[in-house]
Amino acid sequence: MQLVSGQSAWAIEATNLVRRFGENYAVNGIDLRVSPGEIYGFLGPNGAGKSTTVRMLTTLLAPTSGDALIMGHSIVTKPDTVRFHIGVALQDAALDPKQTGRELLDMQGRLYGLNSLERKTRVEELLQLVDIDSAIDDRISTYSGGMKRRLDLAAALVHQPQVLFLDEPTTGLDPVSRAKVWKEVRHLNEDLGMTIFLTTQYLEEADELAHRVGIIAKGSLAVEGTPTELKKAIGSDVVVARIPTTETSRAAQIVNNISGVQSVEVQDDEVIISIGNGARGISPIAVALSDANVPVLEITLRTPTLDDVFLHATGNRLQERNEAKVAQ
């Protein structure tokens, strides 16, 4: 389908977006539609293609093929126009450490054509957002990671964009700073009606903030929907049995035959069982495994998470990768 600039009811509409680096496809045919006023969570592990997608949608990178309209303007043919409508906070806070926070925001306003009074008004408003009080007149090099991230967000908002792109806005932040960013994202969306495209590798972040979630793996969109829809799609409840890895295949075969079991997946030493009614099904599962002399180290019942959705869609867990990354 050919996208036509100026004709789209969507805030973001991407069709068959492809980006190739040499022989490698970083993004391979992504279709996206984000409604005005929606928070769209783009979830995936490192290297899945999230940032490349954002760099294309924000005009930093041209797609190898395909196109996207941002507020009806093509990123391929009208990148200059797109830039007036978007605000972007990239993965690493892109700040100038030798300027003060106020100078940086003021310069940002100048680059978007705001006059002196407008810049002053916006900087004062954004001061409440960045919540760094008098430090706004200190050099950015003296700021903490959380302050830098909030200032970066403020810089993206100086010109009051209609669409805000946040590329992993809380990666590396402590829980308090993360909560502040979440609160602000909700405020921007609920009170100002801003459309927000949020990439993250944190499941709870997508679950907490996003109206809809797209899971990207190996450059392609694996699954998309509201968090509730996605969780429901893989079953009402999840039983996880931790079993020595030598026994997981046999255990999976055994539980697969139990009434009510919808699907069984093995991930390392875990057998993950999707089941309609977990409270009713956990006992038969435990009994069946015990009768077959499968040593069960631990068995738990829980509702599905986005990690289960991710596993279902890609065959891998996202959570473990993140935990492993933290451990490193």
Add this chain to the structure above:
Amino acid sequence: MTSQNITARKSGFFHDLGTVALRALRLTARDPEAIGPALIIPLFFLVVNIGSLQSFVEGRFPTGFDFKAFQLPVAVVFAVTGVSRAGSLVTDIQDGYLDRLLLTPVRRATLLLGLMVADFTVVCIMTIPVVLLGLVLGITYETGILGMMLFVLIGGLWGLAFTGFPYAIALKTGNPTAVNNAFLLFFPFAFLTTAYVPKQALTGWLSTIATYNPTTYLLDALRSLISGGWNITLLAKGFCAIAIIGGVSFSMAFAALRGRVSRNS
């Protein structure tokens, strides 16, 4: 004023240029370690060269040859050549701040031109202490105050013309070491010329190279303002030398800028 009516809009070319230049000048003032040595070294060489070589050189040339006046333009060339914000441009690239600028509607060319405007301002200012030291040492200008002002302007333009090289390296490589090594370009320009003795005293290959070195004509133009009076031919050759260097270096710098901001890379 409420913020409801505040929206982004395209600003003019000179507005963008001024915004980028203003930031560069502000940061230059906060970066004295980048400017200090560039100012001290030429003053040092001016004093040392005069102290050590004046009698030797003046004794070999006709009466009236003023080695101090001969050396002052060399000090200016030392002061202004290679002074640029290329190092901070590399930092912007590495920190991702250049990306933040590219996400705005700013005209891409002004991202470089703004830095060059700031550089021009800085190198003109850096020429002034050299000129003042010259006055203290008793150097006078046959072309008067106007000639002295043109002396500063030519120095500034030479510095500006040369900035394209470090910017080209910064934009092409994004590597601070490569930018720091750009000063190596300075040596052939500054020394394979009439830096220490007049051209007629140079012999063999050095004389040949000096003939083709644009710095030779720059120095001739600057020296003419001090001790030769208004000499349009020498000044024209000096401006031509600046134009040639500027043409080459700016072409390289803007080609590198196009590559850096290309959305296809």
